[in-house]
């Protein structure tokens with residue numbers, strides 16, 4: 001049953017924020033259309049996307065809270 005468990009973990013990780021490990025609220029993970037996802041209602045600067053990809057390569061979407069925290073941190077720099 002190991003393979004079943006791993007499959008479930010991979011499915012789960014697509015919906016888990018790599019920063020805080022909580023539900024990232026991604027619409028696609030919950031089988032809803034991508035254009036209903038919260039991230040579509042926000043403008044995410046190019047620089048931030050690049051930085052998220054560098055800090056968390058190959059990972060799922062981060063959640064709204066962490067995105068806002070990152071934005072605040074980048075503004076402070």
Ligand SMILES: [Zn+2]
Nearest residue numbers: 017020063066
């Ligand atoms: Zn998060």
